[in-house]
Every structure is written in C-alpha cells, then in structure tokens.
Amino acid sequence: MSSQISSTTTGASSQPRYAAIKAHIRAQIESGEWPAHFRVPSENQLAQDFNVSRMTARRALSELTDEGVLMRSQGLGTFVAEPVPAGSLLEVRNIADEVAARGHSYGNRILKLEQAIASTEVAVALGLAEGAAVYHSIIVHLDNGLPIQFEERYTNPTLVPEYLQQDFSAATPNEYLTRVAPLTEADTTVEAIGADGAVAEALEIDKGSACLQIWRRTMSRAGTVSFARLVHPGNRYRLGAQLRF
Amino acid sequence: MSSQISSTTTGASSQPRYAAIKAHIRAQIESGEWPAHFRVPSENQLAQDFNVSRMTARRALSELTDEGVLMRSQGLGTFVAEPVPAGSLLEVRNIADEVAARGHSYGNRILKLEQAIASTEVAVALGLAEGAAVYHSIIVHLDNGLPIQFEERYTNPTLVPEYLQQDFSAATPNEYLTRVAPLTEADTTVEAIGADGAVAEALEIDKGSACLQIWRRTMSRAGTVSFARLVHPGNRYRLGAQLRF
DNA sequence: TGTACACTCTTGTATATACAAGCTTGGTTG
DNA sequence: CAACCAAGCTTGTATATACAAGAGTGTACA
Numbered sequence: 001m002s003s004q005i006s007s008t009t010t011g012a013s014s015q016p017r018y019a020a021i022k023a024h025i026r027a028q029i030e031s032g033e034w035p036a037h038f039r040v041p042s043e044n045q046l047a048q049d050f051n052v053s054r055m056t057a058r059r060a061l062s063e064l065t066d067e068g069v070l071m072r073s074q075g076l077g078t079f080v081a082e083p084v085p086a087g088s089l090l091e092v093r094n095i096a097d098e099v100a101a102r103g104h105s106y107g108n109r110i111l112k113l114e115q116a117i118a119s120t121e122v123a124v125a126l127g128l129a130e131g132a133a134v135y136h137s138i139i140v141h142l143d144n145g146l147p148i149q150f151e152e153r154y155t156n157p158t159l160v161p162e163y164l165q166q167d168f169s170a171a172t173p174n175e176y177l178t179r180v181a182p183l184t185e186a187d188t189t190v191e192a193i194g195a196d197g198a199v200a201e202a203l204e205i206d207k208g209s210a211c212l213q214i215w216r217r218t219m220s221r222a223g224t225v226s227f228a229r230l231v232h233p234g235n236r237y238r239l240g241a242q243l244r245f
Numbered sequence: 246m247s248s249q250i251s252s253t254t255t256g257a258s259s260q261p262r263y264a265a266i267k268a269h270i271r272a273q274i275e276s277g278e279w280p281a282h283f284r285v286p287s288e289n290q291l292a293q294d295f296n297v298s299r300m301t302a303r304r305a306l307s308e309l310t311d312e313g314v315l316m317r318s319q320g321l322g323t324f325v326a327e328p329v330p331a332g333s334l335l336e337v338r339n340i341a342d343e344v345a346a347r348g349h350s351y352g353n354r355i356l357k358l359e360q361a362i363a364s365t366e367v368a369v370a371l372g373l374a375e376g377a378a379v380y381h382s383i384i385v386h387l388d389n390g391l392p393i394q395f396e397e398r399y400t401n402p403t404l405v406p407e408y409l410q411q412d413f414s415a416a417t418p419n420e421y422l423t424r425v426a427p428l429t430e431a432d433t434t435v436e437a438i439g440a441d442g443a444v445a446e447a448l449e450i451d452k453g454s455a456c457l458q459i460w461r462r463t464m465s466r467a468g469t470v471s472f473a474r475l476v477h478p479g480n481r482y483r484l485g486a487q488l489r490f
Numbered sequence: 491t492g493t494a495c496a497c498t499c500t501t502g503t504a505t506a507t508a509c510a511a512g513c514t515t516g517g518t519t520g
Numbered sequence: 521c522a523a524c525c526a527a528g529c530t531t532g533t534a535t536a537t538a539c540a541a542g543a544g545t546g547t548a549c550a
Contacts, residue, residue, distance in 0.1 A: 016533060026452075042500060053535045058501085066311065067451070074501045075542030206312070207271075261503060287530060298505045303531085319531040320512030 017052050021060035024050075029069065029080055040070060040078040094175045095141045095149055104144045110168055111202060112138040115157070122154045125217055125227040135163045137173060140202045147203040150231040159225050173226075181220040195231070203233050262297050266305035269295075274314065274325055285315060285323040339420045340386045340394050349389045355413055356447065357383035360402075367399045370462055370472040380408045382418060385447045392448040395476040404470050418471075426465040440476070448478050 028034040041049065046057035061078055064070045072078045099106040116136040123130040134154045141149040153173055155163045159181055166176050200207040214230040273279040286294065291302035306323050309315045317323045344351040361381040368375040379399045386394040398418055400408045404426055411421050445452040459475040 018533085044500085055536085056534060059533090061501090063451075072501065073542085075499080075544080077500060077543095206308075263503085289530085300506085301504060304503090306531090317531065318512080320514080320529085322513095322530060 017050070018056050018060040018063070021046060021050055021052070021057060022064055025060065025064060026069065034080050036080050036082045038080045040080065042077060094172055094178075095151075096172050096175065099141075099143045099148075107142040107145065108169060108172070109140040109142070109202075110137070111140060112136060113164060113168070115164065116154075118154070122227060125224065126154060126156045127224045128156065128158075133157055135160070137163075137168070138202075139168060139173065141172070147205075148232060150199050150202050151228060153226055153228040155226045156224060159220065159222055173228075177218065177226055181222065181225045195233075199231050203231070205233050262295070263301050263305040263308070266291060266295055266297070266302060267309055270305065270309060271314065279325050281325050281327045283325045285325065287322060339417055339423075340396075341417050341420065344386075344388045344393075352387040352390065353414060353417070354385040354387070354447075355382070356385060357381060358409060358413070360409065361399075363399070367472060370469065371399060371401045372469045373401065373403075378402055380405070382408075382413070383447075384413060384418065386417070392450075393477060395444050395447050396473060398471055398473040400471045401469060404465065404467055418473075422463065422471055426467065426470045440478075444476050448476070450478050 025034075025040065034040065040061070043054050043058045043061060046052075046060070047054045050057065061070060061072065065072050065078075069081055070078050071081045096106045096108075114136050115133055118126065118128055118130060118132045118134045120130050122128075122134060123132060126134065128134065135157055137151075137153050137155070139151045139153075140147050141151065151173070155173075155177070157163065160177065162180075163173075163176075166173075168176070171179075195203065195205055195207055195211050197207055199211065203211075205211075212232045214232075216228050216230065217224060218226050218228075270279075270285065279285065285306070288299050288302045288306060291297075291305070292299045295302065306315060306317065310317050310323075314326055315323050316326045341351045341353075359381050360378055363371065363373055363375060363377045363379045365375050367373075367379060368377060371379065373379065380402055382396075382398050382400070384396045384398075385392050386396065396418070400418075400422070402408065405422065407425075408418075408421075411418075413421070416424075440448065440450055440452055440456050442452055444456065448456075450456075457477045459477075460473070461475065462472050463470050
C-alpha cells in the first residue's frame with residue numbers, strides 16, 4: 001500500500017505526528033463517540049490508519065495512558081478510562097460510601113494491623129507521650145478492584161481500646177471510629193506528592209507518579225482519636241474542599 | 246565493541262532494563278551524590294554504561310522527566326530537577342513573595358486584562374446580578390522563568406473600581422487587592438485536574454497533565470471582592486493547608 | 491466429552507538506524 | 521577584534537524489526 005503521504009523522514013514541520021493521533025483520540029472521547037470502556041483501535045490499526053509506524057502510534061496510546069485517559073492491558077487491548085471520580089474533603093465521608101454512591105463495588109486490603117510505639121511526630125499529633133503504645137493500621141481501599149486510597153492510620157488506644165479487634169473488611173476504620181467516638185473537629189492538610197515505594201506498590205502505580213496526599217487528625221470530645229495519612233493516585237481521584245478562615 | 250553481556254534479545258526475566266537505570270539515577274539523587282541542577286550522563290553515555298541501546302536509556306530519562314525528577318533540554322542535556330517547592334493554602338500569600346522567599350526570581354505574563362460580562366457562575370460568586378460588568382484578568386506567574394501558576398480572576402468593580410488601571414507587573418492582583426480591600430474571609434476549593442488547552446499552553450505543559458486547581462473567593466467587610474482560579478503544574482508545586490471544621 | 495495444543499491477536503520490551511533541531515565551542519575570515 | 525560558520529555534542533522524532541508475554545479461539549486428539 002500506500003499513499004506515502006509526504007516525506008518519509010520526519011521533519012516535524014510543526015507538531016509531532018503522535019500529537020495528531022492523541023488529539024484524534026481525545027476528540028472521539030470528548031465528543032462521546034467513544035464512551036468509557038470503549039475499545040480503542042490497536043497499535044497496528046492506528047499505525048495503518050495514520051500511516052505511521054507502530055512505535056509512533058504506540059507512543060500516542062502510552063502517553064494518553066499515563067495521562068489517565070486510556071487503560072491498557074497486555075493481550076486484551078486499549079480502552080477508554082472512566083472519568084476520574086470526585087471525592088469530598090469537607091465531609092469526612094466513608095470511602096466505602098463514596099464508592100458505593102458511584103455505583104461501584106467496594107473492597108479493601110488490610111496490609112497491617114498492629115500495636116506500635118509512637119514516634120515523636122505521632123505522639124505529638126495524638127497528644128500522647130513519646131514511646132507510648134498506639135494502634136497502627138495500613139489499608140488499601142479499592143474501587144471496582146482498582147486501588148484508590150492508601151490509608152495509614154495511628155489510633156489512640158486509650159480512647160479506642162478495641163480498635164485492633166475490629167473487622168475492617170466489613171466496616172472501614174473511619175466508619176468504626178465515627179461510631180464509637182463521634183468527632184467534633186479535624187485538622188486536614190492536603191498536598192501533591194510523588195508516590196514513594198510502599199505507596200506505589202500498594203496503589204499499583206509507578207514510584208514517583210503524582211498523588212494527592214491528605215493528612216487528617218480527628219478529634220472527639222475526649223481528645224485526639226486518630227491521625228491518618230490518605231494517599232490517592234492522582235489519576236483516579238479528584239478532591240474538593242471548602243475551606244473557610 | 247563490546248562485552249555483549251548476555252542475551253541480545255531481551256527476555257525481561259523479571260524487571261525491564263530501563264527500570265534498573267531509573268533506579269540507579271534515583272539512588273544517586275536520593276543519596277545526595279547528584280544535587281539539584283547536576284548534569285546527568287547523556288543518553289549515549291548511559292547506553293554505554295548499562296550496555297543497552299540509546300532508546301532504552303532514553304526511556305529511563307524520559308520517564309523520570311515525566312515524573313518531575315529530571316529536567317531535559319534539547320542541545321543542553323539532562324539535569325536533576327529541584328525538589329518541588331511548597332506553597333501554603335491557609336495564608337493567602339502573595340505568589341511573588343513565595344517565590345522570593347525561595348530565593349528565586351519572580352516574573353509574570355499578563356495574558357488578559359479587560360472588562361467583561363458576568364456569567365451566571367461568576368455573578369453568583371461575586372454577589373452581583375447576571376450580566377453585570379466585572380473585571381477579568383489572566384496572569385501567568387513565573388518562578389525563575391518557569392510558569393508555576395495560572396491565575397484567572399474576576400473582580401467586583403463596585404468594590405475595586407481602579408483594578409484595570411493597576412500595573413500588575415509591579416504588584417500582583419493579590420497584593421493590590423489585600424491592600425485596597427483587606428480581606429476578612431475566603432472560600433477555597435482544591436482539586437486535581439488535567440490541564441485544558443489554554444492552561445497547558447500558558448503553563449508550558451502537556452494538555453491533560455496533572456495540576457492542582459484552587460478556586461478562591463475572597464471577601465472583605467464590604468462584600469465579595471474577587472473570585473479566582475489558580476492552577477499549578479503538579480510537577481512544580483506543592484500545597485499545604487490546615488483545614489478546620 | 492473434554493483437555494491440550496497450536497494459532498493469532500493484543501500489548502510490552504529492546505535494538506539499530508536515521509535525521510531534525512538546539513546549544514556550545516573553536517576556528518576562520520573579514 | 522568581532523562576526524560568522526562549521527563541527528560536535530546534546531535531546532527529539534520516526535521507522536523497521538525482533539522477540540516476549542498475556543488472552544482468546546478453535547481444532548485435533550485421547
């Protein structure tokens with residue numbers, strides 16, 4: 001075949017060729033032509049359609065995947081990703097409820113559930129003495145099987161002595177804590193970070209990829225109940241907050 | 246030349262080869278061996294050192310660049326990026342001061358400065374009637390010449406009638422507004438978004454790449470002064486907030 | 491009937507090669 | 521001395537090719 005449209009060697013007159021392919025795919029998605037879960041043409045198909053090599057078509061698909069627009073899986077194909085879900089910061093809502101509200105299935109993986117010794121930072125946050133015993137849990141929350149939150153939590157054992165005995169596959173820590181110690185106040189800190197090793201592995205993303213990290217200290221009438229670090233993959237979450245000061 | 250260490254064709258026994266190169270570079274940076282602005286070995290050099298092709302070495306460098314670890318520029322080389330600067334959400338600080346506090350040079354580009362008609366959304370935010378006249382400005386703020394904030398702002402002309410006459414290359418809108426209408430309150434919303442076309446162009450990043458977007462409505466005793474949308478490239482900014490409720 | 495195997499399509503990794511284009515350096519020339 | 525130009529480095533784009541590995545399909549054989 002084939003037309004051999006213009007120059008064989010590139011030249012990059014103005015924009016690279018893979019950009020045109022990316023733009024085309026984006027347009028199809030934005031116009032609604034290709035809905036979520038739609039199967040995108042294969043690398044070879046795109047290469048043929050746009051008269052470029054497979055590696056060039058591949059680059060377009062790879063970049064869109066990095067940007068969260070597409071999802072790929074070896075042997076199956078490339079698919080339009082779901083739009084990023086939106087979560088709320090202000091209401092300290094249960095992540096399981098958020099997922100359910102989207103009509104998705106909720107799941108979690110309990111990576112750690114133990115008693116530990118408070119570091120200086122944790123002790124200060126919980127209002128305990130350094131070296132005091134605290135409960136430490138690490139849980140990954142799943143939305144349709146896909147990790148969307150890494151939760152590392154330190155809990156005050158004097159206020160919630162039965163924390164370690166809970167079945168967190170049934171009710172999330174947040175749900176349990178708000179039930180046994182109704183919260184009156186919370187400090188929250190938001191930042192954008194690159195995933196470290198442990199987080200990257202747990203969330204099944206590349207080390208260093210962008211995440212939203214939330215630090216939250218929840219307080220009840222009796223004192224500081226819990227100190228949590230919540231990390232969301234940037235690609236799979238969106239976060240809104242109304243702050244007032 | 247060459248050793249031809251093992252198999253010519255890949256095999257991908259466990260981890261891809263570019264991962265080893267990425268890990269090596271990360272290790273050098275984390276150990277402090279390669280400080281910010283350090284010039285990383287070239288693609289050809291790495292290819293030789295690790296006994297891979299240039300394209301494989303290139304992949305390692307490209308991915309680390311996407312992740313914000315490195316910076317590349319054609320003709321010059323590849324360099325270790327500065328750690329992402331941290332900004333504050335709570336204190337509504339002047340972006341110029343933030344930049345100066347880091348010892349960097351501040352600059353800006355004024356893309357738009359005009360009178361406009363309030364859309365429904367803007368009218369509601371500013372407490373004006375739909376269709377009322379508002380001042381509209383778009384400014385890009387630069388840190389050492391690199392765009393770090395896209396600021397789109399709607400200002401209430403009844404409270405700040407001389408807004409359009411200001412020289413915003415000398416004092417940022419924020420600085421001017423806090424001087425003429427001391428703020429008493431602010432609503433802020435934070436979310437992670439993919440850059441749209443206009444933002445991507447202004448911030449010199451790829452369309453769709455991750456950004457922190459802040460909506461902020463500032464109020465003074467006399468009423469709502471201004472409604473701003475601030476977009477930071479995720480790679481070049483970090484944001485902290487203490488929320489309380 | 492049912493299991494195993496081969497075939498085919500997909501994405502993933504890796505290489506060798508070519509040329510484009512940006513920046514620095516050094517030499518040549520006016 | 522200054523201006524210009526060529527050489528040599530860098531990264532950026534593009535191709536053709538090869539093999540690896542995951543997933544589905546269908547056929548042949550026990």
